[in-house]
Amino acid sequence: MALSFENDSTAIPVIGVAADYASGHIIPAHSHQRAQLLYAIEGVLVIETELGRWVVPPSRGVWLKAGISHTVRMRGAARMRSIFVNPDAIPGLPDSDCVIDVSPLLRELILAATKVETDYQAESRDGRLMRFILDELCSLPILPFNLPWPQDARIIRVCQALVEEPADGRAASDWAAMLAMSDKTFHRQFQRQTGITFGRWRQQARLLMSLESLAQGMPIVQVALQHGYESQSAFAAAFKRQFGLPPSEFYL
Structure with missing residues (x-):
């Protein structure tokens, strides 16, 4: 999945992306310069790396560190919403690949973030929205959805x-x-x-x-x-x- 923002300025700490996929679709192995939170508002995501496999139902998301090669498989028609985060955007971000609980608040923040243009200003409404997402990512519980490989x-x-x-x-x-x-x-x-x-x-x-x-x-x-x-x-x-x-x- 090629993403045009990968070379954007790191002054933009958080970017939201929305994409819908048919059941059975596979995104082949790839990686990103930013950390990624993958979340599906519908469907189940199966994410595989060299070190683990995650099965991610709605209301949960998987956090992958920057540079981690991974594949994504869709179980059921999937409406995937991703948040891409600069690794140094804020202290306290998850320090390992994991599944996190997506609270109703974070869900709405993610949906709003996917509608934000990538040239937002830090002190704007959109900038404050993205900062709120960072704060939430630092406080959510890690869940036992990992299968070590x-x-x-x-x-x-x-x-x-x-x-x-x-x-x-x-x-x-x-x-x-x-x-x-x-x-x-x-x-x-x-x-x-x-x-x-x-x-x-x-x-x-x-x-x-x-x-x-x-x-x-x-x-x-x-x-x-x-x-x-x-x-x-x-x-x-x-x-x-x-x-x-x-x-x-x-x-x-």
Whole structure:
């Protein structure tokens, strides 16, 4: 996605951009000189970098640091609204790639920012609006929507298979045997590569992948079974522990 403002003066600390995409559209790997907040007022965004994968439903946004190469995939027709921020615009901006909660206030600020021309003055109404956005970005909670991604090709094979087939119930010992590793070596390598245990990673992958299916209106019991849970109740309990809401309420 080429953006004409990339060479604009850094005197403009914040820029808003609006773009709509069809379901399934993929923005290939690219990066920006500015940090970016990606937010969809409709649809689900799946954002991938070398180090992680984020599934971002409406009311959440993903923050990417400047220079981070990433792809964006649309699940459902997506109306994406982005905020691009100079990394040194204000102290206290998120210091790592993450998902943040987009409050109703920040949502309205983002929508307003996408209508602002890029030649605004710092002391104008538009300049104060952008400053307000910066203040909000420094105060919003970080959410557990990240799926850490390994760098080792062997562990990538396992993770990719589980993302493509979340209901795959093979035990860690089965994956270890496939990679010609001992169980102990597999668990050690997996945690070293991802920062979390194999069991925790698989559960997180299942729950994050389930967000895409829920966003498309799939019945909860079907989502549960397709993502490796034996019952709707087991899925709902795990989902609420992870996201703070039951799946039936998540997109309300």
